[in-house]
Amino acid sequence: MSNLAQVRALSKEGETLGIRMPDRPGWRQLSELLGLGPWPPMDLEMDFDQYVLACVLSRALEEIDAGEASATEATGLSQAELRDILNRSFPAPTIHAFRLEEISDVEPGVEEEALRGLLLAHARAGDSMSVRFAKIIARRALRHDHLWRELGLFDRVELSRLLATHFPTLAAGNTENMRWKKYLYRKLCEAEGFSLCTAPTCRECKELESCFGPEEGESVRAGASRGRT
Numbered sequence: 001m002s003n004l005a006q007v008r009a010l011s012k013e014g015e016t017l018g019i020r021m022p023d024r025p026g027w028r029q030l031s032e033l034l035g036l037g038p039w040p041p042m043d044l045e046m047d048f049d050q051y052v053l054a055c056v057l058s059r060a061l062e063e064i065d066a067g068e069a070s071a072t073e074a075t076g077l078s079q080a081e082l083r084d085i086l087n088r089s090f091p092a093p094t095i096h097a098f099r100l101e102e103i104s105d106v107e108p109g110v111e112e113e114a115l116r117g118l119l120l121a122h123a124r125a126g127d128s129m130s131v132r133f134a135k136i137i138a139r140r141a142l143r144h145d146h147l148w149r150e151l152g153l154f155d156r157v158e159l160s161r162l163l164a165t166h167f168p169t170l171a172a173g174n175t176e177n178m179r180w181k182k183y184l185y186r187k188l189c190e191a192e193g194f195s196l197c198t199a200p201t202c203r204e205c206k207e208l209e210s211c212f213g214p215e216e217g218e219s220v221r222a223g224a225s226r227g228r229t
Contacts, residue, residue, distance in 0.1 A: 049129050050089050052162055055152035056136055057090075061097060071098040076112070076139025078105045081132060112138050114188055122170035130166040137163075147181045156180070 060074035068074075071082055079100050086095040108116060119134035136151070143150040148159035159180055163171040174183045 048161070048165070049133075052133070052151070052153070052158070053085060053089060055154075056140070057098075059140075059150070059152035064098065070103040070106075071100060072103050072106050074139075076106075076108065076135040077132060079103060081135075085132070108135075108138065112142060115141055115184060118184065118187055118191065119167055119170065122167040124166055124168070127166065133162065133166050141181055141184060146179070 056075060060069070060071050063069040063074045064071060071077075072079055075082065077085070082098060083095065083100055086098065115138035116134050119137060120131065123130035123134055137147070140150040141147055146156070148154075148156045151159065151162075153159055153162075160171070163180065170187070173187070174180070178186070
């Protein structure tokens with residue numbers, strides 16, 4: 001595979017961002033299933049939605065192999081939705097790694113259902129992928145780390161692009177660049193007519209950095225790559 005095929009070109013405000021995809025465990029397994037050796041199918045023509053799905057699926061594979069979750073538990077999608085995504089976007093051998101025949105659908109809890117509802121209220125009309133990303137984001141937001149990391153993305157920029165693409169009105173409301181998970185939960189509070197925050201304004205809050213500070217930390221992919229050096 002050429003060096004160009006190891007680079008994912010992403011557009012951000014007219015600029016091109018070249019992203020090299022290190023060989024982390026989930027990526028390695030997914031790319032081997034795709035028959036492409038140690039590198040995932042990253043080239044300049046790859047669709048951004050498919051790229052995000054590959055990131056999420058690689059995280060799911062890691063959790064499946066670690067015995068932490070099934071494919072439906074890791075993604076928030078139903079067995080039928082996962083099967084459709086894998087059949088449409090990935091070669092046939094890939095589907096077997098997710099053990100769909102062994103698992104059942106998982107009903108979302110109250111918190112997850114509320115997050116889904118928020119995202120769906122701002123989803124692009126008639127776009128089935130927006131619906132599926134709403135389910136994926138709501139499930140991964142329940143994890144403890146930064147949302148972009150839990151989705152398997154390279155950085156926060158990619159998450160911002162995903163939200164702006166599929167939930168444009170919701171993303172546009174984050175005018176002060178609040179951390180995305182904090183922002184989603186703040187919007188839930190506003191919808192319910194209450195706030196968990198007691199500070200009169202954000203700038204007067206003693207925990208300002210927990211909402212607006214930089215989302216530090218490298219991606220799981222970068223960490224795995226560094227661990228091999």
